[in-house]
Amino acid sequence: MKRKAEKSQPAAPISAFAARKARLQQLEAATPANKPSDVESNTEPPSKKARYSPEDEDASQVEEAKPNVHTRRAVRRAARSINAEKSKGKPKASPPPREKTPDDQLVQGSGLRTLADEEPGEENSDVEADDGDDTASLQGDVEGHETPAEDPKFQNFPLCTARLKRKDIVSRDKHAVCVRIKEKLGLVIIGQYDIWVKRGVVSLMGAKLHPSPKVYRVYAPSTHSLPVIKCVSGVNGKAEVEIQSVHSGIHQLKDLSPLYQRIWTGERTSADHLTFKSDEKQTRRTFSVLYTSADDSMKRHLRPLHMDETWSSAIRNLSHGGRQPKVLVCGPKGSGKSTFSRYLLNHLLSPAPQTETGYSNTDGVAFLDLDPGQPEFSPMGQVYLAHLSSPVFGPPFTHPSLDNSPDGTVIRAHHIGATSPKEDPDHYVLAVMDLMDRYRALQATYPQCPLIVNYPGWIFGLGLEVATWAVRSLGLSNVVYMSEKGPSEVVEPLALAAHDAKIPLITLRSQPTDFVTRSSAQLRSMQMQSYFHMSRASEIRDPFWFDTPTSRAQPFLVDYAGPRQGIRGIMVMGSQISPDLLHDVLDGAVVGVIALETPNPIMGQATVPGPSTDPVQESETLEDEMGFNGEVPEANMLDQSPPSLESNIIRTAAEDLPYLFAGAGSCNPLDPKASHSLGLALVRSINIPSRKLELVTPIPTTKIRNAIEQGHGIILARGQLDNPNWAISEEYYAAKASEKRHHQAIADAKKNGDIEGDGTATLDELTKVSAVLRERTRRASNVPWMKVVEESKRQQEPANRDQSVWKLRKKAYHLSESEMD
Structure with missing residues (x-):
């Protein structure tokens, strides 16, 4: 009877949570047993393209536990509709308590108001309605490259735990x-x-x-x-x-x-x-x-x-391991190798005072950067050995060169000519071996100088073979692999190589990823542009940048033919090209400026007999053009001497350019032990009548002068670097910026009443200046290889065009607040 009486009572109003739970139970009862139920889970909804990632924990089980996003949205809409019908005019019940996320933990004690700080009676319906969409956009794909984020939404994110008073x-x-x-x-x-x-x-x-x-x-x-x-x-x-x-x-x-x-x-x-x-x-x-x-x-x-606690612990152990650290940092792309290397570098360059540990670093840190695609202290396309004496705070495009820097110097660099070492692995390995020899020579002057080796993301296939070779042969003390979840076909060979070398292998979690406003290709362009616009005076400690377009910069005029020839040859790294195409390949390209330390540094020709030419005349030519000042070895006078560099040079018919090619099918690279890179240059134009090249380069003149005084010849190497599109469009953007500033000045003058009287003469002068600036913009937009989008078409694009963001295709997770305290 009691149950019957209870059923006859009118139904009490239910909360949104209760209605949602009832709706979920109905759906669960109607779902077949072999299909997962649409119950709320703690896992994130799947990305748009569900793919396997080595960073996922038990990927197969996670996939089974993930609910369907569309079903969850339908359930939420149904729950809200039920709540709206049954609770009209009734007070809303308190939502259930929400678990604190790592984002909430970042702001504990800061006084910042977050979702976790909402009172039980407060509403947060907007956040709940958009929960599924925001999570899906943050997770992204899990492949390994970058894609533009679709319709990114701004999220208020806590940045610090201190508020100034x-x-x-x-x-x-x-x-x-x-x-x-x-x-x-x-x-x-x-x-x-x-x-x-x-x-x-x-x-x-x-x-x-x-x-x-x-x-x-x-x-x-x-x-x-x-x-x-x-x-x-x-x-x-x-x-x-x-x-x-x-x-x-x-x-x-x-x-x-x-x-x-x-x-x-x-x-x-x-x-x-x-x-x-x-x-x-x-x-x-x-x-x-x-x-x-x-x-x-x-x-x-x-x-x-922020840095993860495991990163902090690893850095402390590497820094105070009882012996001089020589660490190789490797891992997949986008795993945080550069960030970890920068943290370790700064930590080694700022040890605690002697009163705490009894150790003070006075020998600096050697940084061996083997990543030509994203180097730290050099423009792309190079591998180098740097010696640092002070911490560095900023992304790579804020320190693209160490020339004339009081905080460090590049001991030696080699031009790879590509953003990946896979283009010529043999040359890459020889360059690494030469740089390691230079590090051992550096230890004679700085015996307590530690070493950090930044290995590129080329960790699969042949890249794995090169990595295991480096672990076995470079005399390291530790190997750090930036991924806890394999894959096993990479981790096992690395572990075996570390075991053979009797050094430990440390595995760390990958760096968390989130939205970034620049892709990797755009960051490379920014670094190249920063490199060509940075200058450092000898009396000023910090660098400065100038905003003069490269088309208006003062170029270096270099003779490529005639009695005052300044360069010995021009080589194209990679496949052989026809000499008739050398002008087109070279014009407007970024080239490496390489110093030759021997008469013929081409690999594979050290013991090849030379051609049947007059040895006395040949030695005089080398003496004049290479600047050896009479110090040509007597071995070059013999018939068994190796061929000279000039024997591999072909003069182009139309331009008389010295095309340097040695090999079959592809050009043999230069021997790293007999050459080194001075930097990069931009070939702005080729003046055929005067036989001169116009080069724009930030290489200090003292560096080039020292190379010439040491008897080193100079050649230019055209590799496979990205096209300098940033240089082509600089004049147009500079003209637009000048025109915009002029219009703003006119508006400010009118607003402040600076144009007195009738202002006819002043307005006429301003109008003439506007016409000149407008004509400059028009001329700058009418150049080859560049298409200018009209302003009317630009306005038809989405409003958040300039706010577009990029995301890495890999699993993202949150790190702790640890800063190695």
Whole structure:
């Protein structure tokens, strides 16, 4: 009777959660037993293209546990409709508690309001409705390359765990601000700035910075995760640092390329208003403090640069392992090899004071970069050995060269001529062996100099064979593989090679991936453009950039024929081409400038008998053209001497260009032990009547002069690098920027009343200038190999065109806040 009475009572209003649960139970009962039920799970919804990733845990089981996204959306809509019908006019029930995610843990103690901080009675329906779409867009594909994200949505992301208060500001002016940071808390700053640690110890990108008079330059653009200034220890629990504005000129590159636009500071943030005085309303610094990504006026996808605890532990063990570390860092593409290597480099270059460990690094760190596609301190297409003495804070395009740098130097470099070593593995291995010999020679002067080897993502097939060879033969102390989930066909040979070399193999988790605003190809273009526009004066410590287009830069005029011939030959790396095509292949290309240390450094010709020519006349030619100053070895006078370089040079019929080719089918490369790279140059034009090349190059003249004084001949090598499209479009973007500034100046003059009287003469002058700038833009747009999109067509594109983001096709996960504290 009691049950009957209960059934006769009117139905009470149910909550949205209860209605949703009831609906799920109905669907579960109607679902066949052999199909998974549409019950809510803790796993992320599948990506648009479900593919296997070595980073996934038990991929097959995860796939079975993943619910169908469309079914989940239908269930949510049904639950909301039931709730709307049965709870009209009734109070809404509290939603169930939500588990805290790693994103929520990043902001604990910071005072930031997140989804985890919502009160039980507050609504969050918008976030719940978009949950499935946002998660799917973040996960992406799992292959290994990059694709544009479809319809990216802005997400407010916590960036730091510290909020500045008035009492935390020690001093401030229009150029700098001095703040205190509490222990275990971090501050995120976007832009470019100098940091000076006055009290306490702070960590920054793997380096621990102690109080000293030294000031460190930091570049924090939005193209990469933003570095975190974290207080490790301080006086009375706080560290005191001063942040200063810098004017390096790198921001001016935005007038030459859209890739450099929207990557630095925007409008003032709430924290900036606190750090400025009341009479400095119009003042802007080159940096801004951000608490969350919503503070950014440009609404960019900003993320903090945190490091996983396993990375921190590995770096500590490698740094204090009891012996001189020689570490090879390898792994698949996009796994964080460069980031880990940069963290390890900075940590080794900033050891704790002698009072803590009894060790002080005075010998610097050797950095052997074997990745020609994404090098750290060099433009693409090269492998090199660098010797660093100071930490580096910034992405590669902020330090594309170490020429004339007081913080480091390139000991030796070799031009590979491609972004991947697979084009010529034999030449690549010989270059690596020569660089290792140079490192052993460096140890004679710096016996305690550790070594970091950055291996490229070429880790499969032949690349794996080269990697295992490097592990066995380079005399390493550790091998770090940046992936915990294999694949086994890569990890097992590496482990076997490490076992044979009697060194440990350390496996670490891959770097988490998220939306990035530049693809790998675009980052290479930015690095190349930065390389050609950077300069470093001998009396200035830090570099600066100029915004003059390469078409207007002062070129080097080099004779390629005649009595004042400055280059010995021009070689094309890779397949043989017809000499008639050399002009077209060379014009407008980026070439390597290589110094020859022997009369004939071509591989495979060291013991080949020379042609039947007059040995005395041949030695005189070498003496004149190579500049040996009478020091030609007597062996070259013999009939059994190797052929001279000139015997492999063919002069083109129309241009008289010295085409250097030796081999069959493909050109034999230069011997790394008998040649080295000075840098890159852009062939702006070929003047056939005067037999001159116009070269634009940032190579210091002292470097070229030293090579000539040592008797080294110079050749140009045309490889398979990316076409310099950035150089072709620079004049157009510069003209557009000038025209835009002029129009803005006219608008400001009219607004401020600077045009007095009738203003007829002044307006006429401004109109003439506008016509000149408009004609310059028209001429710049009418060039070969470039198509200018009209403004009307550009406006028809999506509104968020310039806010497009990219994502890596690999599994993403969150890291911890650890900064090796």
